[in-house]
Amino acid sequence: MDIDYVSTTCPYCGTGCGFNLVVRNGKVFDVGHWQRAPVNGGKLCPKGRYAHEFINSPDRLTKPLIKKDGTFVEATWDEAYNLIAEKFGSYKPAEMACLSSARTSNEENYLMQKFARAALKTPNIDHCARLCHSSTVAGLAAVFGSGAMTNSIKDIADSRCIFVLGSNTFEQHPLIARSIVRAKQNGAKVIVADPRYTPTARQADLYMPFVSGTDVAILNGLMQEIIRNGWEDKKFITHRTKDYEKLKEVVMKEAYSLENVSKISGIPAESLKQAAEWIATADVAALIYSMGITQHTTGVDNVKSTANLMMLTGNLGKPGSGVNPLRGQNNVQGACDMGALPNVYSGYQKVTDEETRKKMMEMWSVDDLAEGRVGYTVTEMINVLADKPGEIKAMYIMGENPMLSDPDLQHVEEALRNLEFLVVQDIFMTETGELADVVLPAACYAEKDGTQTNTERRVQRWRKAQDPPGEAKPDWQILCELAAKMGYEKQFTFESPEAVFNEVAAVTPSYHGMSYARLDPDGLHWPCPTAEHPGTAILHRETFAMPDGLGVFSPIEWKPAAEVPDAEYPFVLTTGRTIWQWHTGTMTRRSWSLEKEAPIGWIEINPEDAEELGIKDDEVVRASTRRGSVDIPAKVTDEIIKGVMFIPFHYKEHPANRLTHNALDPIAKIPEFKACAVKVEKIAEV
Numbered sequence: 001m002d003i004d005y006v007s008t009t010c011p012y013c014g015t016g017c018g019f020n021l022v023v024r025n026g027k028v029f030d031v032g033h034w035q036r037a038p039v040n041g042g043k044l045c046p047k048g049r050y051a052h053e054f055i056n057s058p059d060r061l062t063k064p065l066i067k068k069d070g071t072f073v074e075a076t077w078d079e080a081y082n083l084i085a086e087k088f089g090s091y092k093p094a095e096m097a098c099l100s101s102a103r104t105s106n107e108e109n110y111l112m113q114k115f116a117r118a119a120l121k122t123p124n125i126d127h128c129a130r131l132c133h134s135s136t137v138a139g140l141a142a143v144f145g146s147g148a149m150t151n152s153i154k155d156i157a158d159s160r161c162i163f164v165l166g167s168n169t170f171e172q173h174p175l176i177a178r179s180i181v182r183a184k185q186n187g188a189k190v191i192v193a194d195p196r197y198t199p200t201a202r203q204a205d206l207y208m209p210f211v212s213g214t215d216v217a218i219l220n221g222l223m224q225e226i227i228r229n230g231w232e233d234k235k236f237i238t239h240r241t242k243d244y245e246k247l248k249e250v251v252m253k254e255a256y257s258l259e260n261v262s263k264i265s266g267i268p269a270e271s272l273k274q275a276a277e278w279i280a281t282a283d284v285a286a287l288i289y290s291m292g293i294t295q296h297t298t299g300v301d302n303v304k305s306t307a308n309l310m311m312l313t314g315n316l317g318k319p320g321s322g323v324n325p326l327r328g329q330n331n332v333q334g335a336c337d338m339g340a341l342p343n344v345y346s347g348y349q350k351v352t353d354e355e356t357r358k359k360m361m362e363m364w365s366v367d368d369l370a371e372g373r374v375g376y377t378v379t380e381m382i383n384v385l386a387d388k389p390g391e392i393k394a395m396y397i398m399g400e401n402p403m404l405s406d407p408d409l410q411h412v413e414e415a416l417r418n419l420e421f422l423v424v425q426d427i428f429m430t431e432t433g434e435l436a437d438v439v440l441p442a443a444c445y446a447e448k449d450g451t452q453t454n455t456e457r458r459v460q461r462w463r464k465a466q467d468p469p470g471e472a473k474p475d476w477q478i479l480c481e482l483a484a485k486m487g488y489e490k491q492f493t494f495e496s497p498e499a500v501f502n503e504v505a506a507v508t509p510s511y512h513g514m515s516y517a518r519l520d521p522d523g524l525h526w527p528c529p530t531a532e533h534p535g536t537a538i539l540h541r542e543t544f545a546m547p548d549g550l551g552v553f554s555p556i557e558w559k560p561a562a563e564v565p566d567a568e569y570p571f572v573l574t575t576g577r578t579i580w581q582w583h584t585g586t587m588t589r590r591s592w593s594l595e596k597e598a599p600i601g602w603i604e605i606n607p608e609d610a611e612e613l614g615i616k617d618d619e620v621v622r623a624s625t626r627r628g629s630v631d632i633p634a635k636v637t638d639e640i641i642k643g644v645m646f647i648p649f650h651y652k653e654h655p656a657n658r659l660t661h662n663a664l665d666p667i668a669k670i671p672e673f674k675a676c677a678v679k680v681e682k683i684a685e686v
């Protein structure tokens, strides 16, 4: 028996754990522990442990498909490429849009944005970071000059106080939670604020349940208490920041007294007081957040407020401190780094900067790059498709499934059906693929080389363990072949992902010093500007990445969610994930070890609310918002605060996003997944 062990990086969350794919006779059949893995030291959560199970699923796409008379018919690659090239060639650049993918490698994201900009000449390129952490990128860039996690995962263990806000770390980033456990074992205080009593909340020394959408009020209240007690870090404020007086003017308002914040958020004033004291007086404190903070119409405000708190207490630029957004998808950090965003090239170089555009045109040997215009975000693309039919006519979607992942699904379907031509490239047929004119079969993470960048900015390798099924090809190869069909062979001549990475390093300042050789064995944290540079685990040690080196305090007033409960829709609906499933379930729902643990969706209801509604545990109820209804089993539990309901968003049978609201943050254009108004009713017996 021929058994091989191929070390690679997990395709699920942004933690970036390493493991061995175990290969027998050329086929992956198991995941083995890789003790040397830099992030996780061989430990894995259930998703990583069973990350082999979907790879050889009989459902994998194996041939290109072209829709004829409403039915998919198998086609050759040449037929598919010729049709796509002909169609794309018939549209004006502004009539096309591309979605890249946080599930694919850095190299593939780089090529997708290059394909959009250099071959299609369209500025309309984005990906699902828009739906999870675009407010992090915008918010932290505005205050620190860099929109990424400031510290490393390992570093969290050195903290003396950890404030977890809007992150269920123990379920969603379990191997990062190990650092919280280590800190706790060393005596650190752990504060968790969440509307649900999650596995993370159970580890807290202080748990603060609160009404979703009140984060800015809570953070302002904590800052007022810190300033009132003189606990602010005066030296840090003086030497490292600006606009402190402007911040003070807002947070010291009566509106943010502990009593008022308690009324807004539902957190007892005593708890807020305790939290303020622990955060401000700890030797070093870290703040961890995730989509509970970002997925709001005030997402950027929320992010800036977390930064305000940590600057106020001097908790930046040193071990155990920092503002630490935990990124969702395995490579959402990398997809942003690679410029799969409508306003920047790789390394966050602005498309509107004429010098940068000239540099990119020269590097890519093209004479135009979408005229330096900022394109539409994915949320704007959907709105334009729905509201201005004909403005965008064709789309190319790689590895994304907006028909389940985006808010207000009925609206999304209406929008996508307005397209004249849709190409979907994926490893399985998805709800979005069903609407496509052409479906291209792609290789999964185990079937190609590449790199991905985890939440702590560590760039690590993927290694090919088996061949793709049937005629499926790696995304990077499909993009190069399609570009060649469209007349851009010279710009897309890459023989391997490593060759693509070398171009990434050449054009991206924060990746300049990286190469595949240097990524072994531990990866490298960006910024890594030169071939000798060791990488940067902790950002902002001496100065912030701003022209004057100073962090910027942002005075932020609390604003309620775009849609608040009323007499007709009296509860707040919030959504999230479970440890057993992943996003739209394309991979985990084909992993039997995971699927059997959580095969159906549910709605969590507080026992007092359930009693008032006459609802029993396990009863199927109807949850409705202004966008639609879902019939779904009730889970009556005191682990959710009264007045708030929760639905996991993985299940096509119980699609939470049929209910969610597509109101957007005005800057980041992220939708408000975490708070909308909902009603829940008994279903009348027939």
Ligand code: SF4
Binding pocket: 010, 011, 012, 013, 014, 015, 016, 017, 040, 043, 044, 045, 046, 047, 048, 049, 172, 173, 174, 175, 176
């Ligand atoms: Fe994979 Fe994330 Fe689990 Fe690590 S914590 S094994 S990266 S899903």
